[in-house]
Amino acid sequence: MHDVVAPSDDREIDFRKILAALFANVRLVLAAAGTGVVLAVLLIVVSNPVYKATAKVLIDTRQQNILSSEELVKSAIFDTSAIDTQVELLTSGSVARRALAELSDKSSAGAVKRETFTDKEIRAFLANLSVARKGLTYVLDVTFSARNAAEAANAANVIVKAYIDEAASADMNAAQKANAWLQGRIKNLEPEVIKLEKLIQDYKGVNGLVSLGEQTVEERNLVEYIGQLGLARAALAEAQAKRDLDQSKSAMSLQSQDAYSIARTKVTLMERGLETLRAEVVSRREKELQLQEMERESTAAKELYASLLKRQREIEAQESRSAAYARVVQEALPPAWPSWPPKALLLLAGAFIGFVAGVLIVVARLVARFRGITLRSLRLSLDGGTPHARPSGRDA
Numbered sequence: 001m002h003d004v005v006a007p008s009d010d011r012e013i014d015f016r017k018i019l020a021a022l023f024a025n026v027r028l029v030l031a032a033a034g035t036g037v038v039l040a041v042l043l044i045v046v047s048n049p050v051y052k053a054t055a056k057v058l059i060d061t062r063q064q065n066i067l068s069s070e071e072l073v074k075s076a077i078f079d080t081s082a083i084d085t086q087v088e089l090l091t092s093g094s095v096a097r098r099a100l101a102e103l104s105d106k107s108s109a110g111a112v113k114r115e116t117f118t119d120k121e122i123r124a125f126l127a128n129l130s131v132a133r134k135g136l137t138y139v140l141d142v143t144f145s146a147r148n149a150a151e152a153a154n155a156a157n158v159i160v161k162a163y164i165d166e167a168a169s170a171d172m173n174a175a176q177k178a179n180a181w182l183q184g185r186i187k188n189l190e191p192e193v194i195k196l197e198k199l200i201q202d203y204k205g206v207n208g209l210v211s212l213g214e215q216t217v218e219e220r221n222l223v224e225y226i227g228q229l230g231l232a233r234a235a236l237a238e239a240q241a242k243r244d245l246d247q248s249k250s251a252m253s254l255q256s257q258d259a260y261s262i263a264r265t266k267v268t269l270m271e272r273g274l275e276t277l278r279a280e281v282v283s284r285r286e287k288e289l290q291l292q293e294m295e296r297e298s299t300a301a302k303e304l305y306a307s308l309l310k311r312q313r314e315i316e317a318q319e320s321r322s323a324a325y326a327r328v329v330q331e332a333l334p335p336a337w338p339s340w341p342p343k344a345l346l347l348l349a350g351a352f353i354g355f356v357a358g359v360l361i362v363v364a365r366l367v368a369r370f371r372g373i374t375l376r377s378l379r380l381s382l383d384g385g386t387p388h389a390r391p392s393g394r395d396a
Contacts, residue, residue, distance in 0.1 A: 006277055017366065018363060018366060021362050021363070021365075021366045022359065022362055025204065025365075028358055028361065028362060029355060029358035029359060029362065030358070031171075031358065032354045032357045032358030032361065033351050033352075033354035033355040033358060034354065035352050035354050035357075036349075036350035036351055036352070036353045036354020036355070036357065037347055037350045037354065038350075038379050039350055039354075039386075040346040040347050040349065040350025040351075041347070041350075043341065043346060044341050044343055044346055047340065047341040048143050048145060049146055049147060049338035049340065049341070050142050050146070050153075050338055051145070051146055051148065051149040051152045051334070051335050051338050051339060051341035052144070052145050052152060052335060052339040053143070053144055053146075053149070053152035053155070053156045053332035053333065053334060053335055054141050054142065054143040054154035054156060054157040054332055055141075055142045055157055055159075055160045055328065055330060055331055055332035056134070056139055056140070056141060056142070056328070056329045056330035057090075057139070057140045057142055057160055057163070057326050057327070057328060057329065058139055058140075058326065058327055058328075058329045059082075059083060059086055059138040059139075059140065059326050060137055060138075060326060060327055067148075074373070079097050083133055083138065083140075086140065086326065087131045087132075087133065087140065089163065089166070089167070090129075090131045090140065090142060090159070090163050091126055091129060091131055093122050093126075094166055095159065095162050095163050095166050096117075096122045096125050096126055096129075096159075096162075097117055097122065098162035098165060098166055099125070099155070099158045099161075100121065100122070100125055101114060101115060101117075102158050102161070102162065103154070103155060103158055104379075105156075109122070113251045117345055128144055128145040128146065128155075129142070129143070129144050129159060130142075130143045130144075130145075131143070134160075139329065140326075142159055142163075142332075143156065143341070144156040144159060144332070149334035149335050149336075149338075152332070152334070152335065153331075153332040153333055153334040153335075154332075155334050156332035157328075157331050160328055160332075161328075161342045163290060163326065164326055164327070164328075167195075167326065175315050178315050179312060179315045179316060182308055182312040182315065183310040183312065185308055186305065186308050186309060186312065189301065189304065189305050190305065192301055193298070193301045193302055196294065196297060196298035196301055199294060200291065200294050200295060200298055202289070203287075203291060203294065204291065207287045207291075220317065221277060225270070225273065225274060225277055226274065228270065229267070229270045229271065229274055232263065232266050232267045232270050233267055234264045235266070236260070236263035236264055236266070236267045238263075239256070239259045239262075239263040239264075240260055240263075240264075242256050242259070242260070243256045243257060243259075243260045274392045284307050297361060335346040
């Protein structure tokens with residue numbers, strides 16, 4: 001006996017039929033949701049808890065300038081890239097090594113402190129560390145994950161301390177290197193300054209470079225000599241006039257002729273002496289120029305020496321204070337609840353996934369049933385089937 005062909009409306013699935021099937025199989029849907037909750041509970045039970053502790057670090061943009069040199073200590077002006085640089089430093093291998101060394105020292109309980117760590121240990125340690133900027137502020141959240149709440153908090157605090165110590169150590173090393181270089185430079189420059197000063201004094205003594213106010217001795221002698229030459233020329237002119245007068249009277253005396261000869265000889269000698277004095281003044285000027293060059297070199301050396309000495313004292317003061325640009329604003333505390341597994345979220349997700357799975361099972365069964373009805377109807381129609389009738393109770 002052949003099955004009857006179902007009506008065309010029974011071969012179509014609409015929302016009403018799906019809703020009716022869900023109500024008819026509500027136990028199946030609830031069972032699937034319960035299964036999802038059970039699986040979530042099992043996942044919570046077998047999962048190892050993970051605790052996250054967060055310490056807050058403030059990148060201090062106001063560096064205290066207690067020294068006078070603006071080049072040595074500058075106010076830190078941090079932009080986004082500078083903050084990102086601090087984040088990279090916090091997650092660097094050097095900070096991780098320092099933190100691991102301190103953590104191993106605390107856990108060794110009197111044993112030998114470890115100083116070296118493998119790259120694998122460092123990568124595993126950094127895998128549990130995350131650093132994030134708090135919005136657009138200068139605060140960084142340093143979070144560490146561990147299976148124990150106290151260990152997570154302790155590790156986060158140790159990392160922050162290691163970061164600050166690393167920054168201070170780097171600044172200290174830089175200051176020590178600069179101080180060592182300055183000490184060597186000052187040691188080499190000091191005898192050079194003394195040597196230049198001695199050369200200047202010797203040069204002045206050898207060349208007789210003595211000044212009287214704004215004039216040198218040679219210049220003053222030249223001025224006085226010119227005055228004396230003027231008087232001598234005046235005396236010569238007077239003696240010549242007297243001799244000429246005596247000649248006009250045809251009664252030139254031997255006395256007037258001798259006076260004229262003496263005055264003329266005196267003027268001639270003084271003119272020669274004037275040329276000598278002028279040559280001495282020119283030579284003196286050349287020596288003074290050489291002396292000025294030596295004094296400029298000595299002054300530059302003394303200024304450099306004083307500047308290096310001042311810088312050395314400033315760096316020595318810099319070594320005695322911390323130059324880190326960060327400070328802890330909140331230490332990490334042991335969390336009260338683990339961050340993993342999220343129990344409420346897993347239970348809710350298990351119930352939701354189970355419910356969705358139950359709905360899909362009901363819909364799949366409904367689709368399979370109507371697909372079977374459609375195939376039977378098609379087969380009967382090809383065999384020259386019978387009048388349409390409702391499906392039997394077994395098919396329903």
